[in-house]
Amino acid sequence: MTRKTSQIFIPILSILTALFVSSLIIIIVGRDPVMIFQKMFHATIGSAYGTGQVIFRMTTLILVGLAVALPFQVKLFNIGAEGQLQMGTFAAALTGAVLPASLPAIPAITLCILSAMGAGACWGLLAGILKVRFGVNEVIATIMLNFIAQGITGYLLTYHFAMPSTVHTQPIINAATIPAISSITGLFAKSPANLSALFSPCVALLFWVILFKSRFGYEMRATGLQPDAAKYGGINTGLHTLAAMSIGGAAAGFGAANIMLGYKHYYEAGMTGGIGFTGIAVALLAGAHPLWILLSAFFFGILEYGGLTVNAYIPKDIFMVIEAITILLVIAFSALGKRL
Amino acid sequence: MGVAVRVSGISKRFGNFSANSNISLSIEEGTIHALVGENGAGKSTLTKIIYGMVQPSAGEVFIKGKPVHFTSPRNAINAGIGMVHQHFMLVPNLSVAENVMLGNEQARLFQRLPRKSIKARIQKHAQDFGLTLDPDAIVENLSVGEEQRVEILKLLFRNADIMIFDEPTAVLTPSEIEQLFATLRSLRDKGKTIILITHKLDEVLTVADTISVMRKGEIIGTLPALSITKPELAKMMVGRSVLLRVTNPMATPGNTLLNINNLGFRSSKGEEKLHKLSFNIKAGEIYGIAGVEGNGQSELLQALYGLTQSGSVISGEATLKGDSLIGKNPDEITHMGVSLTPEDRLRHAVIVDYTVSENLIFGRHRERSFHRGIGFDNQILNRYAEAMISEYDIKCSAPASQLLSSLSGGNQQKIVLARELNRPNISLLILAQPTRGVDIGAIETIHNKIIEARMKGIAILLISSELEEIIALSTRIGCLYKGSLRHEFSQEEVDLKRNSEYEFKKEIGLYIT
Numbered sequence: 001m002t003r004k005t006s007q008i009f010i011p012i013l014s015i016l017t018a019l020f021v022s023s024l025i026i027i028i029v030g031r032d033p034v035m036i037f038q039k040m041f042h043a044t045i046g047s048a049y050g051t052g053q054v055i056f057r058m059t060t061l062i063l064v065g066l067a068v069a070l071p072f073q074v075k076l077f078n079i080g081a082e083g084q085l086q087m088g089t090f091a092a093a094l095t096g097a098v099l100p101a102s103l104p105a106i107p108a109i110t111l112c113i114l115s116a117m118g119a120g121a122c123w124g125l126l127a128g129i130l131k132v133r134f135g136v137n138e139v140i141a142t143i144m145l146n147f148i149a150q151g152i153t154g155y156l157l158t159y160h161f162a163m164p165s166t167v168h169t170q171p172i173i174n175a176a177t178i179p180a181i182s183s184i185t186g187l188f189a190k191s192p193a194n195l196s197a198l199f200s201p202c203v204a205l206l207f208w209v210i211l212f213k214s215r216f217g218y219e220m221r222a223t224g225l226q227p228d229a230a231k232y233g234g235i236n237t238g239l240h241t242l243a244a245m246s247i248g249g250a251a252a253g254f255g256a257a258n259i260m261l262g263y264k265h266y267y268e269a270g271m272t273g274g275i276g277f278t279g280i281a282v283a284l285l286a287g288a289h290p291l292w293i294l295l296s297a298f299f300f301g302i303l304e305y306g307g308l309t310v311n312a313y314i315p316k317d318i319f320m321v322i323e324a325i326t327i328l329l330v331i332a333f334s335a336l337g338k339r340l
Numbered sequence: 341m342g343v344a345v346r347v348s349g350i351s352k353r354f355g356n357f358s359a360n361s362n363i364s365l366s367i368e369e370g371t372i373h374a375l376v377g378e379n380g381a382g383k384s385t386l387t388k389i390i391y392g393m394v395q396p397s398a399g400e401v402f403i404k405g406k407p408v409h410f411t412s413p414r415n416a417i418n419a420g421i422g423m424v425h426q427h428f429m430l431v432p433n434l435s436v437a438e439n440v441m442l443g444n445e446q447a448r449l450f451q452r453l454p455r456k457s458i459k460a461r462i463q464k465h466a467q468d469f470g471l472t473l474d475p476d477a478i479v480e481n482l483s484v485g486e487e488q489r490v491e492i493l494k495l496l497f498r499n500a501d502i503m504i505f506d507e508p509t510a511v512l513t514p515s516e517i518e519q520l521f522a523t524l525r526s527l528r529d530k531g532k533t534i535i536l537i538t539h540k541l542d543e544v545l546t547v548a549d550t551i552s553v554m555r556k557g558e559i560i561g562t563l564p565a566l567s568i569t570k571p572e573l574a575k576m577m578v579g580r581s582v583l584l585r586v587t588n589p590m591a592t593p594g595n596t597l598l599n600i601n602n603l604g605f606r607s608s609k610g611e612e613k614l615h616k617l618s619f620n621i622k623a624g625e626i627y628g629i630a631g632v633e634g635n636g637q638s639e640l641l642q643a644l645y646g647l648t649q650s651g652s653v654i655s656g657e658a659t660l661k662g663d664s665l666i667g668k669n670p671d672e673i674t675h676m677g678v679s680l681t682p683e684d685r686l687r688h689a690v691i692v693d694y695t696v697s698e699n700l701i702f703g704r705h706r707e708r709s710f711h712r713g714i715g716f717d718n719q720i721l722n723r724y725a726e727a728m729i730s731e732y733d734i735k736c737s738a739p740a741s742q743l744l745s746s747l748s749g750g751n752q753q754k755i756v757l758a759r760e761l762n763r764p765n766i767s768l769l770i771l772a773q774p775t776r777g778v779d780i781g782a783i784e785t786i787h788n789k790i791i792e793a794r795m796k797g798i799a800i801l802l803i804s805s806e807l808e809e810i811i812a813l814s815t816r817i818g819c820l821y822k823g824s825l826r827h828e829f830s831q832e833e834v835d836l837k838r839n840s841e842y843e844f845k846k847e848i849g850l851y852i853t
Contacts, residue, residue, distance in 0.1 A: 209714075213714070213715045214714040214715050215705060215706075215711070215714065215715060215716065216714070218698070218705060218715075218716070219705070221694075222691050222694070222702070225691050225692075225693050225694070226687070226690075226691050226692070228687050228688055229687065229688050229689060229690060229691055229702070230691075231647060231670065232645070232647065232670060232680070232682055232688045232689065232703065233670070233702050233703035233705070234669065234670040234671035234674055234703055234706070236669075236671075
């Protein structure tokens with residue numbers, strides 16, 4: 001089996017095996033897996049509203065997936081997409097709330113997104129600096145930074161920015177909101193899918209160009225593949241570590257456009273809901289390739305929303321099991337593939 | 341004496357590739373039998389079949405006349421076969437004695453280990469075979485040569501009669517090689533059968549009794565070592581006449597380009613690696629640094645190429661045309677006209693998961709002529725790759741899509757050389773181990789290209805642990821010992837002594853050990 005075919009074959013085999021195992025679990029729970037998957041299909045991509053929900057989830061998943069994938073190409077494991085998304089969302093919500101109400105839509109949205117990306121990038125960069133300057137393992141750094149992000153946003157929200165007797169910030173100005181797709185085209189019936197769904201594939205494409213078509217990406221991948229050789233080649237490997245972490249953080253921060261500017265319109269406690277961690281799974285299933293992430297995010301989008309729709313029949317936790325088994329299988333099969 | 345190992349009709353295929361095809365060979369008991377051949381000739385596969393690590397696609401193996409079907413090395417070990425691998429299989433934080441008994445403890449699970457008797461046996465073997473070792477020494481404190489002796493002891497403990505050595509001299513110093521050969525001879529004299537895999541012709545002719553030459557998965561011939569000369573052996577290996585020594589026309593050095601004055605290097609651990617090192621290199625000459633590895637070669641390279649680790653201290657000066665090289669980073673240094681082929685190719689010179697084309701520009705990817713937009717100009721890249729492939733005789737059909745890892749070591753090294761020798765405006769070329777792991781056929785091409793570069797007026801610093809290479813190429817030779825030059829041979833001396841290589845090697849050897 002060549003490298004190319006195994007790259008496609010392994011994720012598919014992993015998904016199929018995971019679905020088979022989860023079917024067994026469903027049977028043990030006493031339900032009919034065919035019925036469950038059918039219901040799930042109808043409630044997700046089988047209906048206009050469900051499709052919108054899947055697109056909404058997929059949009060964030062692509063961005064947090066990219067936030068994990070880019071550092072992964074430099075052999076850095078970014079566990080911090082959740083914290084980076086949280087900081088980004090919070091920063092965008094504050095920016096959106098203090099902007100003058102008379103500001104037109106384009107500059108308002110741009111400013112909010114830039115502040116989200118900036119906050120996410122800083123949060124990623126911090127882990128990068130800890131790694132390059134002090135040799136702190138980036139896994140530990142990003143996990144700790146997730147806690148810190150949660151603490152900071154929680155404190156600032158509760159004590160300074162929450163509107164009286166609520167757990168959310170003041171809503172952003174109208175001009176900074178990104179319109180829902182349904183309000184413009186009537187598609188996806190009232191689902192939270194919004195125009196930022198168009199941005200995230202563009203970001204994925206941009207990441208692909210940066211990584212595989214640019215000189216910057218050539219240096220960056222070399223840094224990941226063989227850091228000692230990269231130094232001989234005159235490449236500033238520390239710089240690429242910092243760049244990968246901050247660009248990844250910026251991508252995660254960009255997720256604020258979807259969940260905040262496009263949907264909630266304010267920041268509230270727990271609104272990221274661990275989607276940053278699912279980003280790790282998205283990136284791993286896609287082999288950290290920016291374009292495969294589109295498909296991988298679609299799959300996880302279906303599982304994330306589909307789990308909710310069949311919650312009446314089986315606990316949605318089963319879908320977390322499917323996600324986890326898929327990732328374990330991808331890793332196991334890849335290791336096996338290398339030995340063959 | 342009987343036949344220790346006989347294989348008949350052995351074939352081994354990996355996919356479409358035939359590693360061994362229809363090999364028949366008899367190895368006499370109590371002899372040193374060498375298997376020689378270029379990389380990929382099938383020597384390793386054949387020995388792995390004998391050792392049970394690989395199962396043949398066809399054919400039979402007989403040990404002492406009995407047919408055997410090994411499915412794992414465990415079977416081979418039980419049949420009295422042992423192997424010393426190129427990379428040693430030792431536990432670094434255990435003692436010599438503990439390593440020797442590992443897996444063969446001669447005690448039950450909760451029984452006391454028979455340390456005393458094992459130590460006594462180690463001492464006895466040490467006397468018999470010249471394997472001097474302290475049984476209580478911790479393995480991680482041993483030299484490479486001593487580690488190898490531990491491996492040999494392990495085989496003796498398992499009562500191996502047939503011992504396979506895979507490239508045993510690759511990691512040894514000249515004096516350790518002498519000692520190993522003495523050990524091999526005494527093992528043979530005690531009736532052991534030695535199978536030696538190597539590609540170094542001198543060594544084969546020195547130590548082996550019988551030589552089998554392999555090429556492209558077949559045995560080309562098996563003959564007594566006394567009946568063959570080095571050029572004949574080389575010809576059998578490569579399949580054509582090979583120039584073992586490149587023609588080295590008289591050099592006419594110009595102005596001094598590189599000037600190294602009192603260079604010192606203290607490592608981050610505080611060890612003094614270079615001490616008052618001084619020499620210079622003129623335009624159009626090759627300055628060879630002879631020396632046993634670990635005498636400061638790596639540190640000299642790091643100092644000259646801006647790759648020192650934090651914590652190490654450099655003193656003294658190194659200037660190229662008057663500009664200091666110290667304290668600059670590799671990018672700035674290459675811009676000053678310096679080009680380098682590192683000692684450790686896989687770790688430093690190439691990215692094995694990149695394509696051949698991508699590797700041909702690695703380190704030179706900042707040169708504007710390769711650029712287009714934010715990426716590279718594929719057309720220019722392809723044309724450049726094609727030119728390099730034909731000029732350096734690199735075996736590669738699709739440079740834009742073939743990964744570097746699919747190429748042999750020799751071809752990888754040619755890529756590094758093609759890339760570095762063709763940098764625009766080089767005035768100093770630093771070559772560290774330019775032919776390590778390279779087949780003799782490819783060495784010829786590489787040596788010719790180095791001489792060609794010298795003729796263009798480039799100053800060349802050649803660092804090599806192969807004395808033959810130093811003698812063949814150098815204009816002047818400096819003998820490096822413990823971080824400083826112990827002796828320098830002038831151009832006249834080198835030109836004169838080159839013709840009596842054996843004596844010259846011995847003379848250099850005195851200055852580097």
